[in-house]
Amino acid sequence: MASVGSLLLLLLMSYILISTVTISTSANQRERENASLDKLKEHKEKLASAQKNGLKTAADTKNFGVLCLAILKDTAKLMESLSDKKSDIFNLAQSIGNVVPLVGSIFSLIMTLVIVIDKYVNDRSLLKDIKEEFDRLDAKLDEYHKLQKWNIWAAGVYHKPELDIRTAWTKYKTLLGSLAEAKNDDERKRHKKSFIKSYRQHEKAPREMGELLKKTGKSFISNLGDELAEHVKCHEKEILEYTFLILTLIIKGNVMNQYYYRLENTMSKAKDEEMMKNVYEAMTAMFDIQKRCIANSMTYVLQDVKPFIEKSKKRDDLAKEVWSFLQMAYDRYDWMVVAFITLKSSHKILKTENKHVLTGFHDVSTQRITVSVARQVKGTHSKVKKVIKAIEKCITKKVLCYKVADTLSKCGEEVAGIPVSKTYTAVHAYTRRAHQSIKAKEANPKARGEARAKGEATNEDDVSASPENPSAQTPYIYTGECQKSPGVKHRKFVVLIKSDEEMLGKDPCAKLDCKNGGKCVPIEDMFLAMCQCNYPYYGLHCESDINDYRIELKREAVTDRKEPTVKDSKRRNSN
Structure with missing residues (x-):
């Protein structure tokens, strides 16, 4: 087994690697990094001293644990500085050689710390702090690896067809301007000949862009759409913006290709059909990506x-x-969001000791804090009063808080023939006074009045929750009373009431108007649907025609309008 001296030496070597790496940054970033690196140097000296003297006493071990915690915190700060440099890292030619060994050194440091801490640190409170810092640093490393992976791929394979199309589009607009200013046919022929010669290398770019979207099977080239979805964490708005960008690039390429083929006298029906197919398949691929993103969005x-x-x-x-x-x-x-102290609500046997009991929520936990989120698809809420009456028949003030959700699930009351258990999305019961820190408009007037009279919660054990009704719809939050334990009254529970549409099990396609022959596609296991469009139509409701867009792009080429762009802080400036 390794001695304490050899383990500390290994730890010191890992740390020296980090403290000696230099990174190319902006002035502000460099200032932050220098502060972190100064801390690293201090820690390196203390590690060297610990390696020399060993861990001889309990005080030495305690001090070493504190040092390990400080190392983790300051390393995390350095990682935050790296994460701030998203746009810089896309220019990897200079920085990649420094960044990779730095991240590798940090990973090596973590592994060495795990070994040393596990063997020598026994303070439970200190171990808890260290574990939390481990989790935070591990999350930063994971995020950084994902970002770096996207940067490398996007800067290479994916960036090339985009750059080709943008470069060619500039040449195309210049050609149109030159043709308009030409004094005779000979001059126009020279301009066209020059364009033909320079455009040949860009002609395949729109096809490449389309192929990257539907890449399947074994390949070293990942599917662009899947990587894109991971890059933007499946945020729908960004997926739609990228869809528009990709559509714009491919159509621009097709517009230029049509002109190029006419100049070369090689235009054919087969080529025209191939270009149309490329656009349609790109649209279909992005639709499938968006659908998968919605279906897996909770991840x-x-x-x-x-x-x-x-x-x-x-x-x-x-x-x-x-x-x-x-x-x-x-x-x-x-959405409903609840934040609470993890340990005070994790009792498995003494359930009455849990300060927060949640059903229908998804949890994200650390050693200290848990954030729980619940969601439901937006809709109308005309049945709220009937749901409340049914809930009040099911739940008396004597029901224990941790039993509220179970009691509701077994309740025999119905709303328009629907069991009460099918009328709500989530239940949150809590045993300390909340003072209406649930920022939703209450469905029950009595609860609203009590909240206004009592004000906001201030006790640290109280629930902290959102939301406030964002859409001016009928309120969909109900607050009732329960007991913490027999005889301990006036505790609360909150119910998130479903929309009429979801409650009644209506077809989500019924309220979705897909135009121009578009097909409504339900999202599996969710009360949502999307329009799948037929070529040449696109848009949320298939309301737009690609041919109109093509005409608009041609007009842009002549008038030199500003082209559409995607605003994404995670994405390089590809202009």
């Missing part, structure tokens, strides 16, 4: 929530911040 929701959880934040602020983000990034849904 990305939980990934998005995790970075928000930091112990320095108050839980009410944390819940509101997460809810605001989700409402913006995933705006198909109404």
Whole structure:
């Protein structure tokens, strides 16, 4: 077995690698990195001292644990600085040689720390702090690896056809301007001949872009659409923006190809059909990506929530911040977010000791804090009052809080022939006073009045939750009373009531108007549907015609209008 001296030496060597790496950055980033690197140097000296003297006493071990925690925190700060350089990292020619060994050194440091800490640190409270810092740094490394992977691929394989199309489009517009200014036929012929010669290398770019979207089977080239979805974490708005960008690029390429083939006198029906097919298949591929993203969106929701959880934040602020983000990034849904202390609600046997009991939520947990999110598809809420009456018949004030969800699930009451258990999405029961920190408009007037009279929650054990009804619809939150334990009254539970459409099990396609022969496609296991369009139509409801867009692009080429772009902080400036 390795001695303490050899393990500390290994740890010191890993840390030296990190502290000696230099990175090309902006002035502000360099200032932050220098501060982190100064800390690294201090830690390196303390590690060297520990390696020299060994861990002889309990105090030595305790101090070493504190040092390990400080190392993790300052390494995490360095990773944050790297994450801020998303646009810089796309220019990998200079920085990749420095970044890769740095990330590798950090990974080596983590592995060595795991060995040393597991063997020598025994303080449970300190171990808990170290474990949380491990989790945070591991998440940053994982995010950084994903970003770097996308950057390398996008800067190479994916970027080439886009750059070819953009470069050719500039030449095409210049040609049209030159033809308009030409004084005679000979001059026009020279301009056309020059264009033909320079355009040959770009002619295949729109086909390449289409092929990258539907790449399947064994290949070293990943599917562009799948990588794109992972890159933007399946945020629908960004997927739609990229769909528009890809559609724009391919159609621009086709417009130029048509002109090029006419100049060369090689235009044919087969080529025209191939170009139309390329556009249609690209649209279909992006539709399938969007559909998969919606179906698997909760995976990305939980990934998005995790970075928000930091112990320095108050839980009410944390819940509101997460809810605001989700409402913006995933705006198909109404959201409820709850933030609470993990250990105070994780009792498996003494369930009455749990301060928060949640059903229908998805959890993201750390050692200290858990954020739970619940969602439902937006809709109308005309049956809320009937649902409330049914709930109040099911749940008396004597029901224990941890039994509320189970009691509702077994309740025999119905709403328009629908069991109560089918009328709500989520239930949250809590045993400390909430002071209406649930920022939703209450469906029950009594609860609204109590909330206004009592004000906001201030106790640290109180629930911190969102949302506030964002759509001016009929309220869909109900708050009732339960008991923490027999005789301990006036605790609360909250029910997130479903929309009429979902409650009644209506076909989600019934409210979706797919135009121009578009087909409504339901999303499996979700109360959602999408329009799958037929060529040449596209858009959320297949309302737009690609041929109209093609005409608009041709007009742009003549008038030199500004072309559409995707605004994405994660994406390189490809202009």
